[in-house]
Amino acid sequence: MSDRAETLPEFPAWPQYDDAERTALIRALEQGQWWRMGGNEVNSFEEEFARANGADYALAVTNGTHALELALQILGVGPGTEVIVPAFTFISSSQAAQRLGATAVPVDVTPDTYCLDIAATEAALTDRTRAIMPVHMAGHLTDMDALGKLAGDAGVAVVQDAAHAQLAEWRGTKVGALGSVAAFSFQNGKLMTAGEGGAVTFPDNDTYQEAFLRHSCGRPKTDRRYFHQTSGSNFRLNEFSAAVLRAQLDRLPGQVATREERAPLLASLLADIPGVEPQARDERVTLNPHYMAMFRIPGITEEKRNTLVDDLIARGLPAFVAFRAIYRSDGFWETGAPDLTVDDLARACPVTEAITADCVWLHHRTLLGTEDDMHTIARIVRAAVAEL
Structure with a gap:
């Protein structure tokens, strides 16, 4: 039987939902208060999400981009400051800084984990650097360890872009307990979702309190007379989204456990395919929630990579091209870009340049399949790669 004719796995649909979400939506509806200041869903979700991620405080917001923007703002990012971001990431990482009037400084990533290169980060530090934003790529x-030391020695804040990393752990410590602010996304494709939504976790009460003010137009919880204590915007999450997210959070640990079982198997099978290199794993990552299953085919052209993704989709796999280097999008240059050219940044970010052309990812719902499904995925990838 050919791979094109092979019976494909019935991967779970995404997003996943059942009566838990239905019940939650009715609960939010019938409480009679649909915004966070009068209802119970957002407050409850924040407590549950903070606890699940090891954080002292969590603040639910409208989306992951706003989560990053708010996190940077409370740490003093603004005009005249710089934020170091990976060149390989979704563009919200840089735009969150740029919209605050800061300059986003892209640096290269590692060729195996696709995460921020610490040596490149150190080389990019200046007296204007206010924050470093590691992106926990694909979970x-x-x-x-290295980033914490670098940031501590330089006196620079860390803002974790944890959009892919709900429940992740480093050396057994949960992502929200690593001593820095972390921002999360609940956009439709993320590991838990309400269509849109986000959260910021905090290691201390002072930053949480300031973030609360700024996410609610500068207005304290108890204000009845419009005394706005700071500038801000309306980043408040609604009660319906929070109710759905509570159900999604309950389901998440089981999904993560399944993906943690399947991912090593799939990675080993993909690694056996000539030319294919799956994303590596640092042994200090003691829990990876696996936002996506990523792999590279070093040396392939971007055109052939795109053809491969189209072929995988045609064969029934939910495949995607990886992010483009942020400096290769026109939106990056509209405001808050460094005084460099695309070519300058490309020379400084050779790994990002390569990943832009040769990286593929498979939707994380594939990792919710059976062990047999992992073998089927690998056979399909092998056949598609062989036809390049």
Whole structure:
């Protein structure tokens, strides 16, 4: 039987939902208060999400981009400051800084985990650097030991872009307990979702309190007379989204456990395919929630990679091209870009340049399949790669 004719796994649909979400939505509806200041869902979700991720405090917000923007703002990012970001990431990582008037400084990533390169980060530090933003790519945590030392020695804040990393752990410590602010996304494709949504976790009460003010137009919880204590915007999450997210959070640990079982098997099978290199794993990452199953085919052209993704989709796999280097999008250059050219940044970020062309990812719902499904996925990838 050919691979094109092979019976495909019935991967779970995404998003996943059942009566838990239905019940939650009705609960939010019938409480009669649909915004966070009068209802119970957002407050309850924040407590549950903080606890699940080891954080002292969590603040639910409208989306992951706003989560990053708010996190940077409370740490003093603004005009005249710089934020170091990976060149290989979704563009929200840089735009969150740029929208605050800061300059986003892209640096290269490692060729195996696709996370922030610490040596490149150190080389990019200046007296204007206010924050470093590691992106935990596909759920794999950045080297938080080296980054923590670098940031501590330089007196620079760390803002974790944990959009892919709900429940992740470094050396047994949960992502929200690593001593820095972390921002999460609940967009439709993320590991838990309400269509949109986000959260920020905090290691201390002071930053949480300031973030609360700024996410609610500068207005304290108890204000009835419009005394706005800071500038801000309306980043408040609604009660319906929070109710759905509570159900999604309950389901998440079981899903993560399944993906942790399947991912090593799939990675080993993919690694046996000539030319294919799956994303590596640092042994200090003691829990990876696996936002995506990523692999590279070093040396392939971007055109052939795109053809491969189309072929995988045609064969029934939910495949995607990886992110483009942020400096290769026009939106990056609109405001808050460094005084460099695309070519300058490309020379400084050779790994990102390669990954832009040769990296593929498979939707994380594939990792919720059976062990047999992992073998089927690998056979399909092998056949598609062989036809390049």
